[in-house]
Amino acid sequence: MNRFEYARPATLAEAVAAGAVAGSAYLAAGTNLLDLMKGGVMRPGHLVDISRLPGLDRIEHPGDGGVRIGALVRNADLAHDPDFARNFPAVAEALLSGASAQLRNAATAGGNLLQRTRCAYFHDTASACNKRDPGAGCDAVGGENRLHAILGWSEHCIATHPSDFCVPLVALDAVVEVEGPAGRREIPLEGFHLLPGGTPERETVLEPGELITAVRLPAEAAGFAANARYLKVRERTSYAFAVVSAAAALRLEGGVIAEARIALGGVALKPWRARAAEATLAGARADPAAFRRAAEAALADAKPSGDNGFKIELARRIVVRALTLAAAGTPERMPALPASPFAGAMTHA
Amino acid sequence: MSLSITLTINGAARHIPLDDPRITLLDLLRERLDLTGTKKGCDRGQCGACTVLVDGRRVNSCLCLALSHDGADILTIEGVAQGDRLHPVQASFISHDALQCGFCTPGQIMSAIGLIAEGHAGRDPERVREGMSGNLCRCGAYVGITEAVLEAQQTMATSDRRDAA
Ligand SMILES: Cc1cc2nc3c(=O)[nH]c(=O)nc-3n(C[C@H](O)[C@H](O)[C@H](O)COP(=O)(O)OP(=O)(O)OC[C@H]3O[C@@H](n4cnc5c(N)ncnc54)[C@H](O)[C@@H]3O)c2cc1C
Ligand code: SF4
Ligand code: FES
Ligand code: FES
Numbered sequence: 001m002n003r004f005e006y007a008r009p010a011t012l013a014e015a016v017a018a019g020a021v022a023g024s025a026y027l028a029a030g031t032n033l034l035d036l037m038k039g040g041v042m043r044p045g046h047l048v049d050i051s052r053l054p055g056l057d058r059i060e061h062p063g064d065g066g067v068r069i070g071a072l073v074r075n076a077d078l079a080h081d082p083d084f085a086r087n088f089p090a091v092a093e094a095l096l097s098g099a100s101a102q103l104r105n106a107a108t109a110g111g112n113l114l115q116r117t118r119c120a121y122f123h124d125t126a127s128a129c130n131k132r133d134p135g136a137g138c139d140a141v142g143g144e145n146r147l148h149a150i151l152g153w154s155e156h157c158i159a160t161h162p163s164d165f166c167v168p169l170v171a172l173d174a175v176v177e178v179e180g181p182a183g184r185r186e187i188p189l190e191g192f193h194l195l196p197g198g199t200p201e202r203e204t205v206l207e208p209g210e211l212i213t214a215v216r217l218p219a220e221a222a223g224f225a226a227n228a229r230y231l232k233v234r235e236r237t238s239y240a241f242a243v244v245s246a247a248a249a250l251r252l253e254g255g256v257i258a259e260a261r262i263a264l265g266g267v268a269l270k271p272w273r274a275r276a277a278e279a280t281l282a283g284a285r286a287d288p289a290a291f292r293r294a295a296e297a298a299l300a301d302a303k304p305s306g307d308n309g310f311k312i313e314l315a316r317r318i319v320v321r322a323l324t325l326a327a328a329g330t331p332e333r334m335p336a337l338p339a340s341p342f343a344g345a346m347t348h349a
Numbered sequence: 350m351s352l353s354i355t356l357t358i359n360g361a362a363r364h365i366p367l368d369d370p371r372i373t374l375l376d377l378l379r380e381r382l383d384l385t386g387t388k389k390g391c392d393r394g395q396c397g398a399c400t401v402l403v404d405g406r407r408v409n410s411c412l413c414l415a416l417s418h419d420g421a422d423i424l425t426i427e428g429v430a431q432g433d434r435l436h437p438v439q440a441s442f443i444s445h446d447a448l449q450c451g452f453c454t455p456g457q458i459m460s461a462i463g464l465i466a467e468g469h470a471g472r473d474p475e476r477v478r479e480g481m482s483g484n485l486c487r488c489g490a491y492v493g494i495t496e497a498v499l500e501a502q503q504t505m506a507t508s509d510r511r512d513a514a
Contacts, residue, residue: 006352006370006416031412034373035393047370049417076406080469100483101464103394105406106413238482336475 001037008049012056012179012213018048020181020209026050028072029106031099032115040125041116041132051108056213059084065219068177071110071212075165076101078109088217089330090168090228090247097232097339098164100239110212112165113176113192114204117269118241119159120144130156131200138200145306147243150299150315152268157200158305159269161193164339166271168230168247171263172221180210189215193270200269224249224261228330231322232265232339233314242266244315245339248322250286257281257290262298262323267315274298277319286327288320295319354419358382359428367416374413375399378425386426386455390485397484400456400463401425407463409483426455429462437508438462438501445497449488460484461498465505472499 009015019026025044027033028051036042050056056072059081067084078084079095099107121127121139128137140148140158148158166189174189193204206212232245245265251258260281264272277298284290295316302312321341335343352367358378365381375392378384378401390398392411399411402424429436438461441447448454460481470476477498478491486494 001371004370008417027414027417029412030414030417031394031409034412034414038393047414049414051417076467080467099394100397101467101480102397102400102407102409102460102483103412105463106408238479336473337479 001034002040002043002045004044005046006049007046008052012053012211015048015050015053016179016181016209016211018046019211021046022208024048024209026211028108028111029074031103031107032111036116036123039123041123050211056110065222067217067222069109069215069217071108071214073109074105075099075107075109075112076104079104085334087222087225088168088172088228089225089334090230090249090326091165091172091217093334093338094164094168094230094232094245094247096334097230097245109165109215112163113189113212113215115163116203117159118162119148122159131159131196131203134199134201141306143306146308147266147311148305148308149268150302150304150308150311151264151272152195152270153303153305154196154198154200156198157196157269159196159200160266161268161270162241162266163271164230164232164242164245164265166193167245167263167265168228168249169215169217170271170273171247171249171261172217172224174221175216175218176212177214177216178206178210179213180207182207184213186216189271190273196269203269223251224259226330227252227326229322229325230339231318231325231341233318233341237337237340237342244311244318246315246318246322248319248326250281250323250326252286252327255285257284257286260294260323262294262319264298264315264319267302267311274319276300281323286323288324291320291323291327292316294323352416354416356418356420357422358384359423359425365415370414370416372415373411374401374403374415374418374423375410377415378410378423384425384427387459388452388455390453390456395485396453396456397460398453398456400459400484402459402463405466407460424459424462426459429458436462437504438465438497441497441501441504442494445493445500446490447493447497448486448490453484453486453488453490457481457484457486457494461494461501464498465502470498470502472502474499 023045228249234240388398390396
């Protein structure tokens, strides 16, 4: 790990001023940042510890049905907040399918949005990676890329964004609140992460020094609470990143879909909102044929970026299955294996 | 810059000067404070061997910057027994043979203490397995571990009821 100067500012204004200095990084829980610093992938000269900034660790329910999640709220605390889990069950399920209980106890909401890709070549400083070292090339192209992107990738970067939390958030129109040297602004999560294009080193629309203060879900997002699920296929049942995942949320009126929300994880460098698929479901009966049409639409633009063509058909099936589960109704209690396709099917001696 | 932190470790306040901001809580415990019960497996959040309780919550100490935890209350495996009386989770790990080489065991026990305090698993073995999935065991003692956690939880609930009566 590189040497760094450490500071723990007492106020948001001081933190933003310190964070705007070149070579600075904000430290929340550090479960991603310290990992990357240990590997030499990130080498910030200044660590600005924001973990105790006042007022950012609250879950606020403003009363209109929406929610405001402070950037420092821990993933576990959010998932287990009874009001939150009741109103936004797919988000709670996604959170509980991520990482491990220990990591969720530490990881913050803001840090989860800004966690970096798990592409192995990005993590290995001996490999060429345009994201780590712009212009160096991309060893994932033509390399080990079974788990890489099938949507929105470019020849410069084929990585995926690893967050589970972001997938139902983007489906439910989450908004990111940030505070920066130029003041406060709000960014819809759908436009927050950037596709790689020719500049994979630029991952979000954040400007230097901008700090996430909160993530908000609008009141309408709670209107899907009765029919909302997250489904995540992993290479083992728990404590693994998504190969492919999907959030599905429906507003049903007597067997007919009034409104559908669908987003995919593990498929692109951002949480992938499938708006064309949503449009095919509006006004349709909630039946298998409609779900298959939606899945086709969701993956219509998908292309393998290497040995990962299987993810396209997998993603279609995950969309169908997530919609089927959502239509069947949000379970009253969080499943024992959150987001697992094997929930209820596990047999142990 | 001269740095120092104060931690309460297993009930005792410790003032600790640091010469380098980079030290993790795990390395601080093992290298500076001779508390080597907490193990280093992967050092990257992937195995759970380094699990301790920070302010009552189980976390991976390998991904905690020590400086960032100034003032925290830390419980490690060295602090869970009361003199010669084992913690109920320790006792049930022994009675269920929930280990082989023992390397993962301190992390498993701290994680189980955290899981029981969180109270989300209940008596469902599936929920216990899911809640303990952040602790890998290369010896594959998982069946015994799940039984041990379930029994310890029961023992602790019974003694809580007795205390309350
Ligand atoms: C073994 C392992 C398995 C995991 N599995 C999963 C999984 O299955 N699913 C999943 O979704 N995640 C998974 N994670 C990732 C985990 O969710 C993230 O590491 C965590 O959410 C990051 O939060 P943090 O508070 O620790 O962020 P930090 O590590 O402190 O910060 C991460 C990044 O965000 C920046 N940052 C943090 N907060 C702010 C803010 N408020 N404003 C501006 N910048 C900020 C930091 O500068 C840094 O660049 C896993 C992690 C590990 C180690
Ligand atoms: S896919 Fe992206 S992150 Fe991975 S090596 Fe290529 S440029 Fe780097
Ligand atoms: S040593 Fe910390 S999780 Fe492996
Ligand atoms: S007992 Fe050997 S690793 Fe678990």
